Amino acid sequence: MRRSVALMLGVALVVLTVDLAHKAYAVAKRGDELLYHERSLGYAAGVLLAAAVWCAALLATRSLGLALAGGILLGGTAGNAASWALWPAYDGTPNPFFVGDTELGLAFNVADVAVVGAVFIVLPVGLAVFVARNRHRLREPIRLRS
Known part of the structure; x- marks a missing residue:
């Protein structure tokens, strides 16, 4: 479990650093030309709390692949x-x-790409972890109740 936690926190620090460095550069270079998504303190805290809960669930699997996505x-x-x-x-x-x-544009940043990318990593890796841990159940017949 320690390796999963270390991996998750290390990757999070790298993504956070890259995102904030890119935003700082863009703000210094383009300032008022940038587009911004308005966010409240409640939104920021809520999103962080939801991410922390999801990451705790991913850590509970003890999978390095899911820790990376987390x-x-x-x-x-x-x-x-x-x-x-x-x-x-x-x-x-x-x-x-x-x-x-x-009219139909989309404004985003490195953090947005990371969050969407993480979701697309969690789905196949989570399925692979489930299948690997439940191989013995894959050939069980499915019984439908009437």
Whole structure:
């Protein structure tokens, strides 16, 4: 379990550092040109709490693959929550990336990519962990109740 915790926290720290460094660079370079998602303190705290609960559940599996995904998720959510505190003048999270046009565009940042990526990692890795731990049950017949 210690290895899983160390991996999760190490990955979270790397993701958090990359996200905040990229946002700081973008704010210094482009400032008011950036798009921001408005966020409240309650939102930032709620998202961090939800991520912490999810990461605790991932750690309970004792899977290094799921700990890796949890670290990506935790680093991303911490990055967006920290943005609220680091850039209070903007009342939200800086989004240096933008795709699309002004009507149907999407603004996002490294932390957003990390959170979405973590979800897509958790699904197949979680399934693989479940299958590996329950191989003996895969050939059991399915009984339907009438």
